[in-house]
Amino acid sequence: MSIFYKYLIFTPFFTVFDIMMLLRLCKAGVDTSMKKAALKNSVFLKTFIILSVITFLPLICISLFFSNMAERFWRSESYISSQQSILQYANDVDLRIVSIQNECHRLSTNANVLSFILDPSFNYISRNTQIMKSLNDICELDFGVEEACLYSNFNHLILDSDGKGYHFNTYPDQAALNLYQSGIYQSIMLRSGELSSPSFGDCITVFGNVPENSADDLGCIIFNINKEKVFSLRNHSTILMTAISDGNGKYVYFNENVPAFLQTDEFKEQLAKESSPFIYKNYIILTADSSSTDWQYIGMIPMPDFLGHYQNLSFTFMGIAFAMLLFSLIMSFIAARRIYRPLKNLVSSIKFSDEESLAVTNEYQYLEHTFRSISTAMDEMRPNIKYSFFYSLIVQEPYSSEEIQNQLRFIGEDFSEYGYGLILFVIDQYEDLMKKSGEYSPELCNYQLTELIKAECSQQYPYALVRMNPSSWALVINIDPSESTHFRTLKQHFDTAANSLPFEMYVILSSLYQNISDLPYAYKETQDTLHFLRFSKTKEEKLPGQSPLYLNTKLEEELLQAIQTGSASRFEEIFRKLQEQLPDICSSLDDFKEIATHIVNRIIELMINLKIDTRNTPELASFFTDLKAAKDFDSILLLLKNTSMEAMYSICTYNISHPDKNIEKLLTYIHTHIHEDISLTSLSDVCHMSPSYISRLFKKELDIGFVEYLNRFRVQRAEQLLKETTLSVEQVGYQVGFTNIRSFLRVFKQYTNISPGQYRAEQQ
Template identity: 25%
Template sequence: MWRISLSHLKPYLQNHSLLSRLIMSFLLVIMMITAFHFFSFSFLKNRIQQEIIKYNSLNLKYTAESYEKHLQLIENTMVNLFFDEKMNVIKSNPTVDNFKLLNLFSSQLQRLASNEQLYLADIIIYFGDSGLTIGKEGVRSANDLFQTDLINETYSYFFWQDQISKPYHYKVFPTAEFKRVVSAKQISSRGMLVPVVFKNRLNPNMYFITLIEANEAYKAFFRGIDDNFYISDDSGQVLFSSNPANQPLQSELQTFASSGEGSASQGNNFYFYKKERSSGLTYVHVVPNNTISSQIQRLNMILLIILSLVIVISILISIYLSSRFSSPVRQIIEAIQKPNQALAMGTSIHEFNLISEKIGTMMVRNEEISSDLHHKNSIIKKYGYINKLKSIYSSYNKVEEDLLESGSPFYLVIFSVAFTREFHKLFAAEPTRASYYINELIQLNLSEAFPKSVTIQVEKDQIFSLIFVNEQDPQDQSGKLLEKLRWLGQIFDRDQDYYLLTMAVNPVLRSSTEFTEAYEETLEMLQLRKMMPGTQMIIEPIPESFHLLLAPSLDQEFFNHLQAGNDAVVQIVQRMLQQLHKKDANLYQYTHLSREIVGRVIKTLTAANIDTNATLGTESPYKKLQTCMTVDDYSLFFEDFLYQSLSMIREKKMGQEPLKDAILSYMHRHYQEDISLESVAEKFNLSSGYLSIFFKEKTQTNFLYYLNELRINKAKELLLGTNMKIHDVGEQVGFQNANSFIRLFKKFTGIPPGEYRRMNHIS
């Protein structure tokens, strides 16, 4: 291909043509860029080396910060464990007498150790007085633990016993391999672990031992290319080493610790170090000098390769762009003469691009207008069908005149979709989308058998289809339609756990003058659905006596038991449902009975001055009734609805306030959390406005004041009963901001929390 292109361009290159001048100009620019590259690279070489050093320094900084944050996280966790309610009881009697409580606390340690973000192999609480330990695997004596489950020559039982008297808050010890006894003849490794000891001045006879998985933490926190990372203390002792073969000398580590932060080149290595004040640990990353040099050489090679590619690509592009200048006028003429042919775009001439773009835009717009008109015509036609079905007057009569083309006879089919409880449980927000897919499925299948059919969704749960047929064979068409609908029913029965479909069709051919009458008649036929699962097809019109077959009325026995709050009401309703079932009642009769029962219960609750919102929740029982499609559905609904209502009636008679007690109990259990009026309302299935009014009425104070007063009272207990800091007390009782805690404490007591603690201690 390139041979043909070059032979075609050869005559233009031999003379002083525009093509040859363009190519020479490109080559000149490329030569200038190449010269600039070699000149600037020598200047940038040192800068690149500095950037590489900066990159490694930042990597070490991020690594050190990650380790420090992790240690701080573990320390905070240990503080929380120290002040845990169960731990307060254990500290007073750290013996096996509290075996049940010790096991509960051991389970809590097991959950913490299983947190993958902490990278902990174990958490051990060591009580020096009793020699007892609590770990994630249970309660054991210290001698047994360190001789069977945490075996290491350096960290023996006597080593841990000796740490009781050491005066430090927390300390990180060197990494070591710990082992455990699996059986009498087998000892397995627990891996390389970093022991970290945490103490608390409030109880010097106990401390926490956390065993961090060294390699897992290293993989998670270290950011660098070379595997030469070390952690040391002020004395230069190595606490963790990723590559002992290249480990710095102790004197060098001491120098790094005293310097604080920086980098240094010594021998064949480049050292990056950073000391953290909070922990006193020094983090060191060793990078061989040849690594930095190889990075610079690799960068130089990459730049040379890129430059070579740019030169080659630039030459090819110059030839290609130059060739695009040939015969632009001929392409414009061909585009005008052949409007249906794809228009060639993207030449080097701006004017030609502009003309081509305008011609292409006109052609595309013409196609869009044609498609849009076709789509809108379809929408207007469907809108006209709906108007005619529901007898809605339209000022544009031309649409309705064109609907039933040439007076074609038709069959009318109405599909009613009812979604079950299982559907609402799994797809609470998807009924509209599901109805759309059902509509598309019906339209696709009916249009295959009857090409002139029209399917439209007129309600959220209702779809109708017009089946236009030839008058020559109406009987054959009727049988074909019923057969197709039965086949569709088998398809829909596959999903009967999620929705139930009712198909109503009168297999009598209708004329265009009976359009609205056929729709209303077929719509009423939907009420003949029987209370059983599966798709049902109704082909018989409603009998004249249909509206006289109402459900049985509620008797005086029902009313008396309901007012007394007796559970016999449930049996009465179940008996009524069984009577309807024996009479093979339809959907209309079940709906009539159910609405009468729900209405009578709500009136009784209202007359007894019972809050129906607390009983019924945010969802109306009438809406729940819409999901009942079988006798079992109605039975389950009334069991839940009636037992809940009867319980409220009985509680009202006994003078109880169950909702108030439940809300106050919840607040007293969760006051330390970030709770609000909205979150509590959502917890009890109430609106925030209603809960505010209800709380004010029952407690004579508003929600926020009650919550703040509860938190301040709990804060008083902590101020006098513990040595916790002021801001820690605020966080413990639910205040995220220390200033807000101090301000509200002063508002309720008249003095700040610190002054309150001093005054009460003095008194």
């Protein structure tokens, strides 16, 4: 399609766009001057029309003018002549191929030829001479045939156009005979390399069975055609560059002048997509399809310089025209200041009192004042939003990755999603302190701690101080996990500063975690350390290598999760990570025994919560005795691994033998958490079952898939809310667990055949 016709297609769109824009602007003008008698007084509309007439319309006309100038090439005599030449060239080549096929057909019905096929012999000299003369006459014609032969499959004898007879094994063009006998030949095929005729490099071979409609077991006529003689036609010199491709995209022929891009995949793809003619890399590509073969004829002529110049000018003026349209729109808004007046009441209801509104007489000053007031309000909100956001993360409220990014972007302060640690501050004997210090003591403690943290952290890392309860604060620090030394140095500074406070305080450090979503693990780690310190004889926190509580909490939870879900491969992976961390955690055999005891106690606690009798797992009963007798790290590691795996097998066995209890647990969770984003993975984490087991359980017990059951229950709950409440459709969707309104509308209509709005209307 030429560029002119493309513009003709898009011009109506531009016209419709202009009309829609004018209609909207007319409405805006009416709103602006609703107290006036007529639309003609609308400054905005008049300004826009005038600017559009003097800028946009002339540029569009210039663009279409250059497009029309470029279009003239496609009607020029040189282009039409080139197009006719490629068509004529294709017809002439096809005519030669068809003439050769006709000669092949004529010979296949010749009596002498049929006689030789059925009774091949070199003794019938007269018959054979006539046949070889006919073959030679065809070679003498101006069809490009250089070799012709007749082959009989009975005695494997050949008569050739050179006036000689051959046996199968002595014939020079052995490759052609092999193609025929193997049955992989075609009526017209390109041969090259080892398969080509020995007399010249590449050739086109025509095979014709004798008799014509016989099978491949009698004999055939073979013509070898010289490609250069067939495709090089002197009377088509107007086509400067010519190529011919077969149905598979392989080039049968091309002359020496063709550009290199002809062989590229990009050109072949565009050749298959575009219809003739089209422009490619400053060349005009013309094509013609053969009527007798599957060949495609390709002609290439250089694109005239003026055509490219006119096209570029047309595109340039089109871009400038739309830029001027936008300029006209902006200038019209500036000229019609009264269009902002309807905003006054809205802004007044947000921030200003009536007196303040009247005091600001200039509309732009009014809007600027409003913007600054809203910006100030947002700045005042950020600390509370930061506190609420990090508190929600610590207590494991669900956030999607997009929601986390949006919250961090609003909070600012250079917070990122990666690299977080947590320091827990806990006042010791908090109740006694409150009794002694009076009612203002909590605010005083909070102020003193806040000032202490500001002094240490304000210029180092982004941080958030979150009050978890009256006696404890969690300091969340955005710090790269590789900076663990700096993190511990910061904790030591807090220890020193805490000694100057008028009350005793624990300062507890977590490990550094990769992601912001790992904050619950960091908080749990500090909580466990706090319990350890309170029950130990000293309040001095042990350093890594002296306390099992420095085992990475996330790693510990992942290990328990693998045991709960029965994932042997996941267990092996987590246990390997644990084994790699042991040199950094343990400095003695006793430390390692403490860690092993801690992990096994967590496993026993898990089994008790699942109501599994631990006495059925003898490895658990003998673990502590065997652990006491262990003398080296490898023995403890093997004992811990074997005990954990046996517990995992016991949990799997219990799940399989109690499917009714498992499905009841799953359904209870779904019914009570339907407002959340429930998935197989989240259900697996909560109910301690593998996703594949949950999926099989739904199919077996309920004869329905997990997703199908979840969607049906959500639609049932949505129907109830639509019938019994006045919540909007979007609010109902969120109440039943859909994260966006489109999904809710699609699923609801899938199961009820009507939209939520229609359902509510019917029920009312």
